[in-house]
Structures are given as C-alpha cells and as structure tokens.
Amino acid sequence: MGRASEAGSRAAGGGTGVRLRHAVVAAAAVLAALFPLAVRNDFFLNMLILTCLLVVLSSGWNVVSGYAGYVSLGHSAFLGVGAYTVALLALRWQLSPFLLAPLGALAAAVLAAVVGLVMMRARGHAFVIMTIAFLFIMQLVTLNASFTNGSHGLTLPLPTWSRQWQNVPFYYAMALLAALSVGLSAWVRRTKFGLGLLAIREDEEKAAAMGVPTGIYKVSAFAASTFLVGAAGGVYAYYLTFIDPLGLFNIIVSVQTVLAVMLGGRGTVWGPVLGAFVVEPLSELANTYFGASQVHLVLFGALMMLVVLFLPRGVLPTLAERLERRRRLRAAAAEAGAPVRLAEVGEGGARQDGREGAMT
Amino acid sequence: MTDERRPPEAEEGGAILEVRALRKRFGGVAAVDDCSFRVPRGSVTGLIGPNGSGKTTVFNLITGMLRPDGGEILLEGRRIDGLPPWERTWRGLGRTFQIARLFREMTVLENVVVPLRDFRLRRMAESAVAGEERRRAGELLERVGLARFCDELAGRLSYGQQKLLELAQALVLRPRLVLLDEPASGVNPRMIERMAELIREFHREGTDFLVVEHNMPLVMDLCDHVLVLAGGRVIARGSPLAVRSDPAVLEAYLGG
Numbered sequence: 306m307g308r309a310s311e312a313g314s315r316a317a318g319g320g321t322g323v324r325l326r327h328a329v330v331a332a333a334a335v336l337a338a339l340f341p342l343a344v345r346n347d348f349f350l351n352m353l354i355l356t357c358l359l360v361v362l363s364s365g366w367n368v369v370s371g372y373a374g375y376v377s378l379g380h381s382a383f384l385g386v387g388a389y390t391v392a393l394l395a396l397r398w399q400l401s402p403f404l405l406a407p408l409g410a411l412a413a414a415v416l417a418a419v420v421g422l423v424m425m426r427a428r429g430h431a432f433v434i435m436t437i438a439f440l441f442i443m444q445l446v447t448l449n450a451s452f453t454n455g456s457h458g459l460t461l462p463l464p465t466w467s468r469q470w471q472n473v474p475f476y477y478a479m480a481l482l483a484a485l486s487v488g489l490s491a492w493v494r495r496t497k498f499g500l501g502l503l504a505i506r507e508d509e510e511k512a513a514a515m516g517v518p519t520g521i522y523k524v525s526a527f528a529a530s531t532f533l534v535g536a537a538g539g540v541y542a543y544y545l546t547f548i549d550p551l552g553l554f555n556i557i558v559s560v561q562t563v564l565a566v567m568l569g570g571r572g573t574v575w576g577p578v579l580g581a582f583v584v585e586p587l588s589e590l591a592n593t594y595f596g597a598s599q600v601h602l603v604l605f606g607a608l609m610m611l612v613v614l615f616l617p618r619g620v621l622p623t624l625a626e627r628l629e630r631r632r633r634l635r636a637a638a639a640e641a642g643a644p645v646r647l648a649e650v651g652e653g654g655a656r657q658d659g660r661e662g663a664m665t
Numbered sequence: 666m667t668d669e670r671r672p673p674e675a676e677e678g679g680a681i682l683e684v685r686a687l688r689k690r691f692g693g694v695a696a697v698d699d700c701s702f703r704v705p706r707g708s709v710t711g712l713i714g715p716n717g718s719g720k721t722t723v724f725n726l727i728t729g730m731l732r733p734d735g736g737e738i739l740l741e742g743r744r745i746d747g748l749p750p751w752e753r754t755w756r757g758l759g760r761t762f763q764i765a766r767l768f769r770e771m772t773v774l775e776n777v778v779v780p781l782r783d784f785r786l787r788r789m790a791e792s793a794v795a796g797e798e799r800r801r802a803g804e805l806l807e808r809v810g811l812a813r814f815c816d817e818l819a820g821r822l823s824y825g826q827q828k829l830l831e832l833a834q835a836l837v838l839r840p841r842l843v844l845l846d847e848p849a850s851g852v853n854p855r856m857i858e859r860m861a862e863l864i865r866e867f868h869r870e871g872t873d874f875l876v877v878e879h880n881m882p883l884v885m886d887l888c889d890h891v892l893v894l895a896g897g898r899v900i901a902r903g904s905p906l907a908v909r910s911d912p913a914v915l916e917a918y919l920g921g
Binding site for chain 1: 749750751752760762766767769775780781782788789790793794834835837838
C-alpha cells in the first residue's frame with residue numbers, strides 16, 4: 306500500500322518526514338549519477354544496469370498487479386516486445402536503439418491495451434494463467450516468425466561511442482528509465498486513477514457500482530505498467546547486442562519481478578525498488594559463486610517461500626505497520642493509558658457494533 | 666410516518682425509477698419474473714418481501730451488476746439497462762449492500778472520494794483527495810459521524826460504522842436515487858435510529874430512497890410508499906398501512 310510511505314512520514318512527524326524522504330531521494334539520485342564516474346568497475350556497473358532494469362519491471366508490474374490487484378506472470382513478454390520492436394527497427398532504419406526506445410514503449414503499451422481488453426475480463430487465477438499463456442505465445446511467435454529470424458535471434462548494431470565509455474551510457478539510459486518508472490508509479494498512486502485501481506483491487510464490483518469506470522481503468526493500468534518496460538526492452542537489447550526468443554520472453558524474468566515486489570512490498574511506491582536492489586544483486590552473486598548453474602533458481606524459490614511465510618505483505622508495509630503501532634501506543638500512553646480500540650472511541654451508539662456484526 | 670410528506674397520488678406523479686417487465690433467470694429458477702413497478706419521485710419507497718423473493722436481484726439488475734434477461738429500467742425517464750454500472754451511477758444512482766462492502770485497505774476518506782463524476786481523461790489524472798470531492802466527502806463524513814476517522818483504514822471500523830461509511834459512499838456524487846439494501850441489518854437499535862434519522866435528513870435534501878428492509882417497524886416509520894415482492898414480481902403496492910393489511914401480502918409472508 307502507498308499508505309506505507311504515508312504512515313512512515315506520519316511517524317517521522319509529517320512535513321519533516323516528507324522533506325527527509327525528498328532529501329534521501331535527491332541524495333540517491335546524485336549518488337547514482339556519480340557512481341560510474343567514480344567507480345570504474347564492470348562487474349558493479351553490469352549489476353546496476355540489471356538492477357535498474359528490474360526496477361523498471363517491478364515498478365511497472367506493481368501498477369497493474371500491486372495497485373489494481375491483477376497479478377501478471379507474463380510481464381517479461383513486454384520486455385521482449387520492446388526489445389524486438391527496437392531491434393528490428395534499428396536494423397531496418399540504421400538508427401540508434403536509444404532513439405527508438407520510445408517506439409518500443411509504444412509497441413508494448415498498445416499490445417498490452419489490446420490483450421488487456423480481452424484478458425482483463427477474467428479475474429484472479431484465470432487472469433494469472435492467461436498472462437503466462439500470453440508470454441509463451443509471444444515466445445512461440447518470435448521463435449517461428451520469419452521477420453524475427455526465429456531461434457537464430459537478432460544481432461543489433463554495435464555501440465558507436467568511444468570504447469573508453471564502455472557500458473556507462475547503458476547505465477544512464479537504464480537509470481533514467483528506472484527513475485521514470487518510480488515517478489510514474491508514485492504519480493499514479495497520488496491520482497484519482499490510482500485510488501480507483503486500489504478500489505478495484507479491494508472490491509471491483511463495489512468500485513464499479515460507486516462510479517469507477519473499471520474497464521478503462523484496468524486497461525489503462527495494464528498499458529501504463531508495460532510502457533516503460535517496453536522502452537527498457539529496447540535499451541536491454543542494445544546492451545546485450547544479441548537477442549533471442551528464449552532469452553527475452555523468459556518466465557524467470559517475470560518470476561524475479563514478482564519476487565522483487567513481494568519482498569519489498571506490493572502496492573507501495575518504494576517496495577519494488579527495494580526488492581529489485583535485493584533480488585538482482587543476489588542473483589548476480591549466485592551466478593558468480595555457483596557458476597552458470599541453476600542454483601539461483603533454488604535461491605529464488607527459497608526466498609519466495611521465506612517472504613510468503615514471514616513477510617507476506619513485504620518489507621516496507623511491515624515496517625510501516627510497526628512504526629504506526631509504536632506511534633499509536635505512544636499516543637495512547639500520552640492520554641494516560643486510554644484504550645485505543647477504534648470501536649471503543651467511536652460514537653456511543655456504535656460501541657457494540659463490532660461484536661454484533663461479527664455475529665450476523 | 667409523516668402523511669404530509671407523501672405526494673398525493675404518488676403513482677400519478679413522475680417516477681424517479683421505473684421498472685418494466687423485468688426478468689432474470691438463474692438456471693431453472695425465475696428470480697425476477699415479469700416485475701414492474703415505479704418509485705415515485707420525492708418518496709422513500711420500501712421494497713419488502715419474504716426471503717428469496719428477488720429483492721437483492723432486483724437491486725443488482727437496477728445497478729447493473731447483473732444483466733436482465735428482458736425488460737426495461739428507466740431512471741428519470743431514460744433507459745439505463747444496457748449501461749455499465751458506473752454510467753448508471755453517473756446518471757444519479759447510488760446503492761449500499763446488504764453486508765457493507767468497503768475498500769478495507771483504504772482510508773475512510775479515500776473510500777468516499779474514489780468515484781469519478783463522469784469520465785474525462787483529465788479527471789483520472791487529478792489528485793486523489795482534493796477539490797470538490799474532498800469537500801463533499803468531508804461534509805458527508807461529518808454528518809454520519811465519522812469525520813474523526815478520516816485517516817483510519819476502513820477495515821478497522823466497527824460494523825455499524827462501516828454501514829454509515831457505506832451510506833456516505835453512496836451519497837458522494839449527489840445521486841437522485843439511492844438503493845439501500847437492509848440498512849438496519851446487523852446493527853444495534855440505537856444505530857438503526859441514527860440510520861433512519863440520516864435517511865430522513867438526506868431525503869429532505871432531495872435524494873429519494875428505495876429501501877429493502879426486513880425490520881417492519883422501520884419500514885412503516887420511514888417509507889411513504891411500499892412495494893411487496895414475492896416470487897420475483899410485485900404483488901402489492903401502496904401506503905405502508907394499506908400494504909400491511911393486504912391479504913395477498915399476508916398470504917405471501919405466512920402462506921409459504
């Protein structure tokens with residue numbers, strides 16, 4: 306919930322909390338901007354690029370699955386769509402994939418809107434299964450279509466900048482997309498649109514009955530959640546210089562995305578960011594220490610289990626709740642140990658309603 | 666019950682809501698079967714009937730949560746059956762549910778400000794808690810007595826408070842007609858009193874009500890017009906007193 310950050314700021318004392326948060330974000334931005342100039346280390350730079358990619362994926366996923374509650378396990382399909390769109394156009398037009406990334410975004414969002422119109426008529430498990438099916442259909446199509454060069458994949462043009470810059474431009478591009486993703490997610494959360502998405506997650510029928518145009522909201526959410534993922538796909542393709550259907554339309558990427566958000570906190574603005582900064586480095590370290598084995602998959606599985614068992618709401622909401630509870634206790638203590646249960650502070654007439662309601 | 670308030674010949678005056686030959690089957694069961702009635706403008710109308718007589722189904726058909734198999738629904742003389750639920754709400758319909766349904770993980774204030782008044786892309790981008798809705802929501806929460814819980818999660822309210830919050834939710838867009846599904850169920854006598862007062866207040870300000878309720882004293886007290894539903898159709902209509910002594914109504918309630 307976006308409430309997590311709000312509760313956090315309340316706990317820190319309203320205005321100062323917001324200012325503190327802004328200061329932290331600004332400091333992080335400066336650090337992120339200076340990092341590649343200060344630290345010339347390919348291992349870390351690669352890790353950061355992939356982390357930023359996961360931030361784009363998880364922040365995007367969070368809009369449709371965290372806010373609106375429509376869990377997609379096919380989100381990496383839109384990474385593939387962006388990658389292939391940009392790669393094909395770059396080869397045809399001989400333009401830099403960086404310039405074409407917006408078209409990758411557009412392709413992903415338009416495709417999401419179209420399939421969303423159909424898929425989002427289903428809810429819950431049915432929707433989840435359809436998103437998985439969608440991912441594998443996209444993989445099959447790219448494997449078999451002639452214009453995608455099938456399983457041979459596509460080789461993109463090589464970067465044109467001086468070799469001394471190495472991967473630094475990729476880092477800045479991906480970091481920019483990550484920042485935009487967080488900005489989009491935060492903006493959605495603050496708008497009428499975002500509030501409507503939360504309402505859809507809580508009770509879709511009720512939301513519709515109250516005057517939330519659920520159809521338009523859901524499809525818009527799906528498109529918004531894939532737009533920057535498509536752009537990131539373009540940048541990622543350029544970074545890889547070689548893309549193939551199995552690598553790009555990959556369910557493991559979807560799983561990593563879901564894991565990152567579950568870990569950090571579903572429905573919060575910063576949870577997906579935190580999750581990405583844990584999951585991606587962890588996966589990178591596993592690759593380094595266990596070689597190219599599948600050990601990282603076991604690691605993901607174990608981590609997912611731990612999160613579901615011990616942090617079902619994710620790190621940030623759990624922390625926010627702790628702070629909130631402490632604040633309440635302190636407030637109660639200040640009122641000389643007055644009871645804090647809501648129903649008891651309520652109207653006289655409301656005093657026993659909780660119990661009565663429980664019985665009916 | 667206040668006789669002065671009842672419009673003379675309610676049936677003759679304009680209808681805020683008109684239902685014509687409405688039908689809905691669930692498998693082999695005709696839940697609503699050739700059901701026709703009018704809700705007089707300016708009234709608090711009761712919709713009563715034994716369990717399973719189709720009251721909630723009628724509500725679901727009127728609000729668009731269910732699609733009718735046949736028939737017409739007119740709000741202020743314009744067809745609304747065919748419209749999605751949110752557009753019916755924008756035309757001036759509101760409703761509450763038999764068991765209060767809230768957005769439990771959202772704050773009390775957010776619960777009220779969530780709907781749009783109409784659809785324009787620009788409105789989607791507006792700040793969630795601001796402007797006209799913010800003012801209206803604040804005023805409503807003040808009146809139902811929940812203003813001090815604005816920032817609490819709705820799921821933390823007591824059940825009676827949840828029912829009050831749902832009333833505020835139904836009223837936020839200033840509807841012409843609100844459908845209340847058992848406003849008094851599951852709440853204590855003082856809260857029923859309070860709920861009745863609120864309904865009367867909002868009615869005086871120009872909102873009509875169609876109320877499903879099993880609490881007969883409340884229906885008699887609140888409503889100036891009553892429709893009796895049995896077997897999915899209206900079997901009696903009129904003033905509360907007249908309906909209470911109608912043999913067909915007694916038969917429906919006691920004969921089954």
